[in-house]
Amino acid sequence: MKIIIPIKRVLDPYTQARVDKQTQMVDLTNAKMAMNPFCEIAVEEALKLKESGAASETIAVSIGTDKTVDTLRTALAMGVDRAIFIKTEGDLDLQPLHLGKILASIIKREEAGLVIMGKQAVDNDNNQTGQIISGLLGYSLGTFISKFSLSDDAQSVEVSREIDSGIETRRLHLPAIVTVDLRLNEPRYASLPNIMKARSKPLETLELSSLDIDVTPRVKVIGVVESGTKDRAAKQVSSAKELLEELTQMGVL
Amino acid sequence: MSALVLIELHGAEISANSRAAVTAATQLSGAVDALVLTNDAANASAVAAISGVNTVKVVADAALEHVSAGIASKIIAGVMSDYQYLVAGSATYSKNIVPVVGALLDVQPISDVCEVKSPNTFARPLYAGNIMATVESSDEKILLTVRATSFDHAEDGGSAAIEELSVDVPESNSTFISLQESQSERPELTTADRIVSGGRGLGSKENFGLIEQLADKLDAAVGASRAAVDAGFISNDYQVGQTGKVVAPKLYMAVGISGAIQHLAGMKDSQVIVVINNDGDAPMARMADLVWNTDLFGAVQDLIDNA
Numbered sequence: 156m157k158i159i160i161p162i163k164r165v166l167d168p169y170t171q172a173r174v175d176k177q178t179q180m181v182d183l184t185n186a187k188m189a190m191n192p193f194c195e196i197a198v199e200e201a202l203k204l205k206e207s208g209a210a211s212e213t214i215a216v217s218i219g220t221d222k223t224v225d226t227l228r229t230a231l232a233m234g235v236d237r238a239i240f241i242k243t244e245g246d247l248d249l250q251p252l253h254l255g256k257i258l259a260s261i262i263k264r265e266e267a268g269l270v271i272m273g274k275q276a277v278d279n280d281n282n283q284t285g286q287i288i289s290g291l292l293g294y295s296l297g298t299f300i301s302k303f304s305l306s307d308d309a310q311s312v313e314v315s316r317e318i319d320s321g322i323e324t325r326r327l328h329l330p331a332i333v334t335v336d337l338r339l340n341e342p343r344y345a346s347l348p349n350i351m352k353a354r355s356k357p358l359e360t361l362e363l364s365s366l367d368i369d370v371t372p373r374v375k376v377i378g379v380v381e382s383g384t385k386d387r388a389a390k391q392v393s394s395a396k397e398l399l400e401e402l403t404q405m406g407v408l
Numbered sequence: 409m410s411a412l413v414l415i416e417l418h419g420a421e422i423s424a425n426s427r428a429a430v431t432a433a434t435q436l437s438g439a440v441d442a443l444v445l446t447n448d449a450a451n452a453s454a455v456a457a458i459s460g461v462n463t464v465k466v467v468a469d470a471a472l473e474h475v476s477a478g479i480a481s482k483i484i485a486g487v488m489s490d491y492q493y494l495v496a497g498s499a500t501y502s503k504n505i506v507p508v509v510g511a512l513l514d515v516q517p518i519s520d521v522c523e524v525k526s527p528n529t530f531a532r533p534l535y536a537g538n539i540m541a542t543v544e545s546s547d548e549k550i551l552l553t554v555r556a557t558s559f560d561h562a563e564d565g566g567s568a569a570i571e572e573l574s575v576d577v578p579e580s581n582s583t584f585i586s587l588q589e590s591q592s593e594r595p596e597l598t599t600a601d602r603i604v605s606g607g608r609g610l611g612s613k614e615n616f617g618l619i620e621q622l623a624d625k626l627d628a629a630v631g632a633s634r635a636a637v638d639a640g641f642i643s644n645d646y647q648v649g650q651t652g653k654v655v656a657p658k659l660y661m662a663v664g665i666s667g668a669i670q671h672l673a674g675m676k677d678s679q680v681i682v683v684i685n686n687d688g689d690a691p692m693a694r695m696a697d698l699v700w701n702t703d704l705f706g707a708v709q710d711l712i713d714n715a
């Protein structure tokens with residue numbers, strides 16, 4: 156069984172996003188970039204399946220400009236067998252519906268039995284792409300998973316989903332798409348020898364235009380503003396009584 | 409220009425986020441219907457009482473109790489032929505289903521809407537809430553999930569018609585096994601007026617009991633940081649933040665929580681923020697209204713004794 160792991164290059168999750176005054180868009184020039192943390196977890200889970208003998212091949216896929224190759228090399232260095240780079244001309248505003256169509260075409264071409272990916276990317280926080288792929292391909296879907304196990308006959312997987320009311324466990328018949336939550340596993344670091352080895356692993360480049368998918372934006376960003384936390388005039392208190400009195404005065408107790 | 413609101417039910421109980429979705433839908437359309445997928449048609453009667461809803465469309469089938477996204481989306485996509493908008497409250501229920509509907513209808517859904525600006529422009533957060541974007545849809549149909557903290561929750565007072573739809577429920581390619589729900593007598597996290605939230609600073613599951621005791625004293629809900637959930641102090645459904653729940657209570661008390669951007673993403677719109685932390689320079693302290701710079705164990709015990 157082949158596993159496809161779609162991955163995304165994003166602004167480092169611990170870096171504050173800033174709006175460029177001139178372009179009025181989020182400024183990513185010179186920003187520290189990283190693999191989306193959810194994607195690292197997806198890669199780790201795929202590698203575990205490969206190591207257990209349940210998967211024949213692990214394939215990372217990413218879509219973007221040339222810089223995206225760095226992220227694919229990181230996946231290869233973590234241990235993924237090969238990578239597919241879907242190259243775009245410049246920074247396109249690709250949306251989950253576009254990404255879903257692009258990835259669905261690759262998943263079909265590779266006849267993958269399982270797709271493991273992040274439940275969201277920490278830039279746009281859409282939480283949509285995995286679901287969209289399952290809708291396009293008719294594959295079973297397990298979102299927000301924090302536990303995963305393949306059945307002995309390799310026909311289905313059992314997943315635990317982190318949902319608002321607790322944990323839901325489901326059995327998904329293969330082929331399936333799973334979107335992973337952060338508590339699924341602890342992703343490994345790429346060791347130096349493996350980073351070296353990754354350079355000679357296969358990386359296929361496909362021009363997005365060759366896939367014949369309409370990528371006209373459906374939803375346009377027409378403006379952005381910084382809306383992070385504002386410093387409040389913190390008042391210091393030094394006892395329980397004082398705190399409770401303040402809260403009563405503010406009318407929140 | 410009619411709108412369909414996807415209602416999330418727990419038994420016969422309507423999720424608060426669905427009431428927010430009704431409010432958002434009424435801002436978009438004068439003709440708002442609700443859709444209920446349930447195992448028991450009787451559950452729909454509560455939905456008919458939400459003011460602002462014209463007709464409640466019900467699909468009832470035993471197979472819909474723990475419905476898969478695949479099945480739900482096929483049913484919804486069919487019903488959507490009569491509607492321009494699909495609106496649902498941002499929650500794991502809708503986030504699982506709505507994008508699949510988008511794939512079936514060839515529409516790009518819009519997640520976590522915080523404001524309706526016009527019939528096709530909306531505000532939504534990016535980058536863990538550090539950026540607020542205005543986005544414009546050019547799709548013929550518009551699919552939205554909306555933040556329950558950004559819209560009023562439509563109250564009861566209406567008397568909508570109930571219409572049962574006969575739909576052949578398709579075969580599912582996934583099967584439900586079990587649901588492990590947290591049982592609690594405390595107020596529900598996303599609708600509570602007051603939240604006492606604990607972080608890694610609590611140190612252990614036993615110590616986290618202090619947060620629960622204080623919450624009980626203040627008639628508050630319990631929340632947690634991801635680090636506290638990861639460490640097993642409390643279950644995942646209490647997590648506040650970018651990947652947990654988004655809350656905006658009157659009072660948010662952050663105990664032993666440093667204030668990483670991913671945590672702030674879930675609570676920065678709280679009305680009054682109190683921080684108890686022995687590090688006065690923690691990012692959390694900077695955005696607080698009241699800071700008690702002290703060891704949390706003594707402080708929380710004092711609060712329990714004095715509240």
Ligand SMILES: Cc1cc2nc3c(=O)[nH]c(=O)nc-3n(C[C@H](O)[C@H](O)[C@H](O)COP(=O)(O)OP(=O)(O)OC[C@H]3O[C@@H](n4cnc5c(N)ncnc54)[C@H](O)[C@@H]3O)c2cc1C
Nearest residue numbers: 607608609633634635649650651652664665666671686704
């Ligand atoms: C993709 C991604 C998504 C994430 N999503 C979320 C999310 O949804 N929610 C979330 O919360 N986090 C999330 N995180 C994690 C986040 O980055 C932080 O790691 C996490 O919030 C830290 O939790 P904490 O504040 O409890 O722990 P810490 O950062 O370790 O802070 C502990 C605090 O307790 C204080 N303390 C310790 N002992 C005492 C004492 N005795 N008395 C008083 N104070 C004490 C310390 O001074 C410190 O400020 C996410 C991270 C990533 C990468």
